[in-house]
Amino acid sequence: MQVRLEQVTKTFAGSKNTQATAVKELDVTIASGKLVGLLGPSGCGKSTTLFMIAGIHDVSEGHIYFGDHDVTALPSDKRGVGIVFQNYALYPHLTVWDNIAFPLLNAKEMKKRLKQRFAELSPPMANFKAYIQRLVEEAAKLVELTAYLDRKPAELSGGQQQRVAIARAIVKNPSILLLDEPLSNLDARLRVQTRDEIKRIQKQTGITTVFVTHDQDEALSICDEVIILKDGVLQQQGPPQEVYDHPANQFVAEFLGSPQINLVGGSIKANKLYLGNEEWFALPESLSDQPVNIGVRYENIRPDRENRKQAFEATVTSIARTGGTSTVQVRLADGQPMRLHRDSDDVLQEGDRVRLYARPRTVYIFNAEGEKILQC
């Protein structure tokens, strides 16, 4: 189901009549059946947004639509969302089976819906209990936990607990699945494994999924689309590669990518871009003279072997080799540092003077306010 947020604002009443705006005039559309990452640094309003979609938090202003249906005033249990909390919130006294079955055995509403689905089953099943049993087992199978149904959460690893939480969220066949930092409690190796697992489950079920994370790498690697927030304000939305290659502003450019993008001070004078004090290249558009920040990713900087006009000079100050690639730090003519990636068998030496080069379309020019003013 498509989820649309229209001018959604959330303010929390703080102590002594202060107000804190956690989310501000958010306008986003989450396409049906997609895995969408809600990305931003800690405290930027991701969980708040998720909780508003779930109906746990009221919306201060604006509207939320599921499909064509305005759900802004709908209580959370009527929205048909499944949610996985950051710390899973598995009931510690219940077995995995009971945890997964919990939402099914809940309210009258749920029972009614289930009974209806049960009645429409083809081929029909003999009894309702067996149907519940089957739903729980199907969910457990989807997350590959069939062997653990009798265990208590404390007897499972972090990754397994995570999958129980996912099973509990999808067992009631939600139209939207919400995941709040589902991987943040896992160790690094498990995190990569589990995120692929989430991708698989999402593809297999086709449930529209919102995946909250502060880890850009996570979001970029599994999401169909990412939504980037900063201080409760939308920065950019788009497919990961698109957002990575065409960041809307300096914040997005800095936030995405690991290692962090090179940012070098420079200026525009007479429609020419200066890297530090050195003239770099002529701009294809006319822009007013101003100081700028120039962003170039590590992988887009290469040694110039063809004596291009658009190359600039630098001195190698250090080389850090890690496995197949090495990170080379250089100093520009005016002393500003810059880093680039090279193969480890590269012949560069510390103290070498090199000519470097980046294709203009990989160069982002930001003004003093952090807005992108040009990407050729």
Added chain:
Amino acid sequence: MLKKKAARQARYDRSAYLYLLPALVLLAVFLLYPILNTFLTSFKNEYRFLTGEFAGFGLQNYADIFKDATFGRAIINTLFIAFVCIPASMVAALTISLLLNAIERWQGFYMTLFYLPQVTNVIAAGLVFAFMFNSNFGLVNTVLGWVGIDPVAWIKGEGIAASPKLYYEAYARCLFILFVYTVWQGISLKIILFMGGLQNINKQYYLAAKVDGTSSWRIIRKITLPLLSPTTVYVFITSVITAFKAYAQVISLFGSHYGPPGDDSKMMITLVGYMMDAMGDYLTPGSISKASAAAMILVLLVMLVTIVQFKLTKKRVHYN
């Protein structure tokens, strides 16, 4: 390697015991010794407290107290307090705590209100209670008067010895007052403990349940109560101990003769009251040892109830 490690561990252990020594000595002197001594004394026949003489070990003291009608009353009253007041006050405290936990405004105010009995003196509050049940100008009779009920002679024992009917009616009234007071007195601590337990439950369980459309009643039954169970067990055990030690409230409500004015059967005496009386009578040979025997019975009862409780709830208590 392993040997070395074991040796080091032993050294650590030794120094740990050394640090613990002062505490252990104090424990031995002030706890272990009195317990053992009481245990031994309870088996000394015709034990004289002042000289320490006794006529051999035996079960004489136990036989004596079990033949004593006052001891029978003490046991019955104590069990009454335990089996009526513990469930009543626990259910009341739990209900109040669940309600308090559900409200947001004024929570602190109500908690202070409910905590007040805890900081008032048991004796003083008991006197106030006794006064409330005064036949002539007590608050209870005044209120009953408003709804057209004749004044009740709540705490009255004159002329009851002759008629069992009158005796048991007076007894029932006194028990009622004792129960009300005991529950009132014990409820605050239980509320505080339950509130602590409730607030320790992660709020996300409730959020998850809410998104799943769980009804409030099911949330309480399936989430709150199981997760609160360690607190409940703790409250229960401390309640058992407090109930079996009941004494001060009886004294403050009914005076040192353990009954309404005019009664001389020690109608409302408790186990601890029985022990106190026996100890006060220390010049009589065998009196202190009878008190010791009563104390051992008390310990036995508390242990019994606690063990039964553990066996019954073992499966249903969830410890993290």
